[in-house]
Amino acid sequence: MDNNHLKNRLDKMFFPQSIALIGASDVPGKWGNLILMSVLGGGYTGKIYPVNPKKDSILDIKTYPILSDIPDDIDLAIITIPARLVPDALKNCISKGIDSVVVISSGFKETGSEGAELEKEICRIAREGDLLFIGPNTMGIASAHHHFEAVPTPTAARPGGLAIISQSGNLGLQIMKWTAHKDIGLSIYAGTGNEALLKASDLVTYLGKLDEVKAIAMYIEGITNGREFREHAKIITKKKPIIALKTGRSKSGSKAAQSHTGSMAGSFATYSAMFRQTGIIQVRTPSELLNVAAAMTHLPVPKSNRVGIMTMGGGWGVITADECEDSNLELPALSQEIIKDLDNLLPDYWNRSNPIDVVGEGDPDLYLHVIEALAKWDEIDSVIALGIVGRSMFIEDMIECQEKIDGKIFSRELKLSILKDQIKTEQRIISGIGRIQKETGKPIPVVALTEGGLILTDTEYGGVISLSTPEEAVNILAHMARYGQYLSNSNI
Amino acid sequence: MDNNHLKNRLDKMFFPQSIALIGASDVPGKWGNLILMSVLGGGYTGKIYPVNPKKDSILDIKTYPILSDIPDDIDLAIITIPARLVPDALKNCISKGIDSVVVISSGFKETGSEGAELEKEICRIAREGDLLFIGPNTMGIASAHHHFEAVPTPTAARPGGLAIISQSGNLGLQIMKWTAHKDIGLSIYAGTGNEALLKASDLVTYLGKLDEVKAIAMYIEGITNGREFREHAKIITKKKPIIALKTGRSKSGSKAAQSHTGSMAGSFATYSAMFRQTGIIQVRTPSELLNVAAAMTHLPVPKSNRVGIMTMGGGWGVITADECEDSNLELPALSQEIIKDLDNLLPDYWNRSNPIDVVGEGDPDLYLHVIEALAKWDEIDSVIALGIVGRSMFIEDMIECQEKIDGKIFSRELKLSILKDQIKTEQRIISGIGRIQKETGKPIPVVALTEGGLILTDTEYGGVISLSTPEEAVNILAHMARYGQYLSNSNI
Structure with a gap:
């Protein structure tokens, strides 16, 4: 399928003006009901x-x-009926x-040889009829700018710049949920x-050209057309970052991936090398994928791996310095100019x-x-600010404590x-x-004294x-810095 | 100071019947006010x-x-007045x-040579008067079973088994806060x-003998009396785990630690070796310290590094298998007995x-x-359960979605x-x-589809x-398994 042809069909898939839902149902919990409710x-x-x-x-x-x-006329059909009827x-x-x-229905290759035959059949039908489908055995798709969510539970995600491609339904939906909740x-x-017909790599090519997409996050168990993917990725990463979580780096993981989507995981080292060469940012876990994405x-990309750190408490500074060095981030010694400047503001014995x-x-x-002094300093390209926000938690605890001894010092209003x-100060x-x-x-990622991640x-x-x-802050900066360096090198 | 003498003074410190607060204040925000409010x-x-x-x-x-x-008579004095008056x-x-x-007051060694002189003076006074103090420059102590919290903001922590020793105030209080909130x-x-007089190692010895303490979490920048610490730790870890976060493994971190508490960080490798030999569990970050502690x-200690995993979604299983192998946890192949058993319960094509x-x-x-089938199986000593709780989040989102199309299918009550x-099911x-x-x-650690960590x-x-x-689950089990193996080896 040539690229314009593909683009046309994917535009209809993600930005449909009209949808037919084949298998729509009013029985709660059925896919044909879940998807309709979600849309x-x-x-x-x-x-x-x-x-x-x-x-x-x-x-x-x-x-x-x-x-x-x-x-x-119908732009997109979504199919949730049993496999044999597909x-x-x-x-x-x-x-x-x-x-x-979109073929949501499961019961194909993932269930054994009979299902695999059925999957071949639907591919043949589609090819002969010049039809493109995503799936089968997908948990759905969504397009937030178009307010279109065909997934088991809608997320009402705010329209924004992140595109997510996932070769696992459960995992992909979880990342989409996090994206929405955060x-x-x-x-x-x-x-x-x-991926019987449409491959993750086709989607990367499509999303690479979509203006609203600022970054692409991928969960990968195996890429089938590696050469094409590599060529397209190399072009895309110069304009927008691709962050990839490739699993199956262990024996058990690779075996589990194979039985999960039937994809051959391939050599993990080969993938890692390909990611490095194409400027794809490789992460290890879903939460890392979300954080970096x-x-x-939202943040500018740093030009180098040199970091300045400000901390409210000594201990947190030590921890962060250790983490930076482990992640190949450098902490340059302060310039005399900065020291002189801060001598006027900090206690005599500042470090x-x-x-x-x-x-x-x-x-x-x-x-x-x-x-600001750190950020304006030529020697560094990112700043970590530790422990200066999230302190309202302490005040909440203090208020709770004061309630117990109430009347003795402050009014509730005070x-x-x-x-x-405090909240106002932190906002400032x-x-x-x-x-x-x-x-x-x-x-300038901030480390707050709160719970709940990003x-x-x-x-x-x-x-x-x-x-x-x-x-988490160090991990994010380490990936961003590597990407920044890749960009500088590839632009020479 | 011999051990009984030390124990007597520390009993008074952590379980005082009467307290004098030298420097008590009614000015909000002052230490003499914060501590009184907290108590x-x-x-x-x-x-x-x-x-x-x-x-x-x-x-x-x-x-x-x-x-x-x-x-x-006064069991414990807490001092918050300026350093020169101490x-x-x-x-x-x-x-x-x-x-x-407890000497909360700062302005001693951490501020330079003048402060260091003052610190020497208070040590001399204490030694001559047979007095034991913790600090100076500490942010306080607490004893939850005694409902005694002398810290800047009280946590109302539930009495339990975790003891925390911290060489950083900010960081230690944060860990205590997390302990309370969680x-x-x-x-x-x-x-x-x-640590002018009382050292972290003295506290470890004391807490090792305190029945209510089930595990000891330590934030360490530097241990001054290593030999004694090593001897005591070796005995304690046979009865209760010590989990240590030693910082300063990097050049910058080590330098930052030195300027922070003035402690010599020492060779990180030396510490790591010492931890290994004494069965101390070494972690890298504060959140890891809290999770493992x-x-x-709360959980039993596994006897080996062999793990069984159950997952609701294939992708999460793959990720977890990869993480296990990275952390030296083994995933044995299922026995024929388990396969036969589950053949009766799972779809034909289960993996x-x-x-x-x-x-x-x-x-x-x-x-x-x-x-249960996994847990009862001889070949493994721990189980990870993935994705089966935390699903009420999806239902909440679904309800929110249904609100938008209300009247069309479910009543709010339904x-x-x-x-x-769903919540009931998860509780079950x-x-x-x-x-x-x-x-x-x-x-059996559970990985839930929720946010907010442990x-x-x-x-x-x-x-x-x-x-x-x-x-996080894999990290916890990896540390527990290593400790379990240490216990088996040291009991031979």
Whole structure:
């Protein structure tokens, strides 16, 4: 299939104006019900045509006994009926002039040789009829800018720059959920299922050209057309980052991957080498995939691996310095200029080295001054700010404690106003970090004293990302720095 | 100081019947106020004597101008006054017959040579007067079974088995906070500050003998009396685990540690070797320290590194298998007996290998059957259960989605009852896992599809721990397995 042909069908798949749902159901928990609920609940504004021979209407939507009865043109069909009925359904699609289909139905290659035969059959039908389908055995797709979610449970993800391609349904949906819950901003989600026809690599090529996509996150068990993937990836990574989690690096993992999607995992080392050569960022775990992808869609990319650190507490600085060195991030010694500048602001005995320990000083303007001094310094290209936000947790605990001895010192109003002040102060710090990040073009991940991993805060200057542990911040910067260096080298 | 002498003073420090707070204040934010609020808010039931020459009462508590005016015996004095006044305060303590003191005040060795001189002076005074103090420059101590928290903000930690020793105040308090928020159960918290007199190693010896302590978590920048520490640790680790985070493994980290508490970090490799020889579990980051410590206080210790995995989704199984192999955990191939057993319960095409993929089957009794089959199998000593709890998140999202298309299918009541059912089902699964864990004596960490890291759930059979990522579960088991093997070897 040539590229324009492919693009046309994928545009219909991800941005359909009209959908037929073959197997629509009003039985809760059935795929034909889940998908319909998801499309409706996700806010889809196009036309929806449920197909079910036994119903006149489902969820108050007029339902058609057979596809050919639908009076309008259909951009996309979604199929949830049992596997053995899928061949006929595809033939009906072709007769109806539909050339873009999502096959949710399972019961194909993943279930054994009989299923594999059936999978071959639907491929043959599709090829003969010039029809493109994703799947089978996919848990769905989504397109947040189009408010189109055909997944088991909709996420109402905010439209944004992250595209996710996953060769595992469960895992991909989990990453999409996290993307939604953390408000990172989603463009496309595509669970590729068995990849009988449409491959993950085809999607990468497509997403590489889609303007709304700022970064592509991939969960990979095995890539079938490696040469093509490599060529396209090399071009794409110069414009937008691809972050890949390739599994099967262990014997057990590789075996498990094979029985999972039937894909040959291939040599892990070969993949790693290919990722390195094409500028693909390789991560190890799903949470790392999400963290790096979130940072890549919101923070500027650093030009080097040199980092400046500011910390509220000495211990956290030590931990972070250790993590940096393990991850090949350098901490240059402070310049005399910075030392002189900070001598005016910090206590006599401040440590005069990187990480800068602000020794518990409580002034937000001081924090921002130190962060700005670091960010403007030529010798480094990113800053980690440790422990200056998330402190309202302490105040909440203090208020709770004071409740127990109430009447003795503060009124409830005063306590809440203290908490409000702290939250305001932290917002001011975050906003200041956003400004410095934007002005200097250097990423400034924040390590907050909170739980729950990555938090994205929108400021008027763009997103600021905070993490609950220093190792997450360091990991993100290490990947970003490697990518930044790849970009510089490949532009020479 | 001989051991009984030391024990006597430390008993007074952590389980005082009466406290004098030298420097008590009614000014919010001052240490003398924070500590008093914390002691009160933490629920301390002993006697409290604030000392402040300018006040008759603070927080409605009768306040004494000088220590000698207090009519009763005092077990513990807590000092928050400026550094230069501390020598006289210690002399007053000695006159009053107080031999156990917490010196919160900073401005000693950590601020330069003048402070170092002052620190030497207070050590001399203490030694001459046979007085023991912790600090200076500590952010406090706590003893949860005694409901005694002398820290900047109280945590109301549930009394439990974890003791925390920290050479960083900020970091130690953060770990104590997490321990409280995650309801892990705290015994003792001790921030050792500059360790002028009382060393972390003295505390380890003391906590080793305290029955309520089930595990000891340590943040270490440098141990001063290594030989003694090694001897005591070797004895303690046979009865209860010590988990240590030693920083300064990098050049920058080691330099930062030195300027932070003035301790010589020493060779990191020397520490690592010492930890290995004495059975101390070495971790890398604060969150790892907390996770492993939590598991060690609630889960049984596995006898080997052989693991069985059950997963709801293939992808997660692959990821976890990879992580296991990286962490030296083995996944034995399933026995014919287990395969035969599960052939009756799982679809034809189930993968028949470890990890066991239950291919999306939704029956809680099936999950528990598979987990129990694994746990009872001789070839493995721990089980990871992936993706079977935390699914109520999906239902919440689904309900939210349904709200948007309300009236079309479910009533609000029905939706909430579905959610309630799911929560109930998950509680039943967790309780079942608790039972299997107790009956087999094998740890069964759960990986839930939730955010927020470690969650501890109490069941009638003991605690069950869930993590939000497989890498956390694998990391915990890897450390536990190594400790289990150390115990077997050292008992031969």
